[in-house]
Amino acid sequence: MSKPKLAIVLGSTCAGCDYSLLDLGPTLLDVLSNVEPVYWPTGADFKLSDLESVPDGSVDLTLYEGAITNSDNEELAKLVRRKSKVVIAYGSCACFGGIPGLANVSTADDIMKTAYVETWSTDNKAGILPQPLTKVDGKQLELPVTYDTIRALDQVITVDYYMPGCPPPLSYIEQALTAALTGKLPPRGHVFASERALCDECKRVKEKKNITAIKRFHEIVPDSERCLLEQGILCMGPATRGGCKAPCIENNIPCRGCMGPTPEALDQGAKMVSALASILALDQERSASEEWLTPLIQQVKDPLGTFYRFGLPKSMFRRVIPRR
């Protein structure tokens, strides 16, 4: 029997997902000997034409890493969908937009002005911005078009499975590859992660304590045995899917939600606000007036960047509407 054909493709990404595969160590060699890579630019010498030339539907498994931020990303996503039997959104960027999705606070033009004109070290009095088409002494140079709105993979093509995480825990990669190799893939739509909230696998002690103030994590040295949220530090654990074994929280740094919303949550931020409402000054709730509550809520200094750090494009809001 021929080996299953595997493609690992990159959209707008830091490439940390597939770079982390090297941390499989010697196991990586065994994994690779069981598949036939047909396209994996970071991994081996493949060209886009290699992928274009294989028959439609002939690639057994594609891992797509990264968000859709420009025209190149979109074209590649559509190409791999056509060529692949199974597409997995690999990593938080492909699943929810990820950190690049934070660009939905602005527009491409505004972002470019910031980067290419306004930054302190830039010497660009003429205000030159990168262009899709440039002529230099009659020579044409092209760049892909950067979109105003960053999208997750399933906002562009149909996705069969999801593997969240920034990067995804290696155990889930092994699980997915094994399932694909043995033809035992779960029902479509399955998420390769825990079905429960991160809090369920966090080792810290929860005492169901209410909090009366919100702290930023640099402001206090937390007790490393107790729940960070109950110490007043905003931790996304209650709204976030588990499966990562909480390495951030282990290091006294709160969860920022890279595994995405819990299975039942429609919106990770809304879920977190709800969790926060159930713990914030609960004992005073009945007497709490708006005047009393407002300053408390205002202690959340960056709701967008905290609640939607990895998932703005897939949130109910999707993006910030630019002011004109």
Added chain:
Amino acid sequence: MEKKDRVVTIQPITRLEGHGKISIFLDDNGNVEDAYYQVVEFRGFERFCQGRPVEELPLITPRICGVCPWAHHMASAKAVDAVYHVEPPPAGRKLRELAYNAFYVHDHGAVFYALSAPDFVVGPTAPRAERNVLGIMAKVGKELVKNILAARLEATRILETLGGRAVHPVMTVPGGVGKPITEEQRKELEQRAAKLVELAKLTLKIFDDVVLKNKEYVDLITGDIYLHKTYYMGLVDEKGKVNFYDGKLRVMAPDGKIVAEFKPSEYLNYIAEHVEPWSYLKFPYFKLVGWKGFIDGADSGVYRVGPLARLNVSNGFATPLAQEAYEKFVSTLGKPAHATLGYHWARVIEIMAAAEAALELAKDPEIASKEVRRVPTVTPDEGVGVVEAPRGVLIHHYKTNSEGLVEKLNLIVATVHNNAGINLSVKKAAQSLIKNWQVNDGLLNMVEMAFRAYDPCLACGTHALLGQMPLEVEIYDSKKRLYKRITRG
């Protein structure tokens, strides 16, 4: 008469961190008129980090690059320390440095074995199917490759112990690190670091046996195709030795004279960035000389950073085995070494420097101290954090309001500093390879080697983990009709 431009496009030089392509233009006689190395992706961290609490930036900015997330984590942490006017206690600083040196072995090790070694171990003219880790395995044996991958895992485990994850670490907080380690953990780190020194010895020996003892390779390294006389910039400690984590920035002129040495916070007096509409990557230059276009030499502000630059600007290394290797490097390539392929050799020497430094730090009982952070007490304002990323100088500069919310930031990433240099190298290699319409596979390898030496993280496929980056040359005529397509192998 109509000008008959011919365009050679190499795309995708698929990448790790951002996408890139090379466009080569031929003149009427089929010789290279110009060559452009373009970065075709842009994500805009400078904009969307605005409004975020500054202490979150060491958790956000590593996502600029999944290959060197630790460099961003540390540069960001240092910038945040500066914003909050707080210095880590000794154990906090040493733990950061230990992690950072282990990361160097992790990163340089991957680059050398997966990227550089296939060219030299398997051979620059070997079929592409063999020019990968599997090809190395065939040449040196599966056991050795498995041992190397296993030894690199020691670095992975150090990073996991200290930073939670090897990719996208969660280690630092303003004024230190999030969590102390135990004495048991320190002992384990020491054992792992000792194995990194062994890996470094093996790596230096492989480089020596395979490359330096082969006259053909040495001639290639020192030959003119890959030579560029430029300025160099890098961090040095108070004794002028290479330091990856901290120090002063030193600039060396093409003739070897030190022409500037300054605190990282003063970088705006020395560095400015030029913009071209055809690339998403800016072109930094040495301000005291100025931007004179894509030319090398003492009158052009083009400078280079990274392993070669660090060995050039410094007086070597603080640890004995790396220093020994450095002296051999200088006696072979001179000082400053202008040979672009010298980047590979410098990288291998730095694996040793990082492994030795990691072992020294891991042996220090102070790293198991419980005092690993200082809570900031001063109103935040502005700060600069600079480290040497594996690919060169990395600058993070943040300005906040009085609540510590970011108002403005500036990032100059290692590969950006090298952007002009990479363009120079690509053009020179193309010019020496393409003559009178003769475009052959040799071009692919030679052009590839020109910019692979920089290991340009930010934009290209030089990170092909198991072999070569994908290269394809398409030659178009002036009406964009496909004239010729060449693929490697």
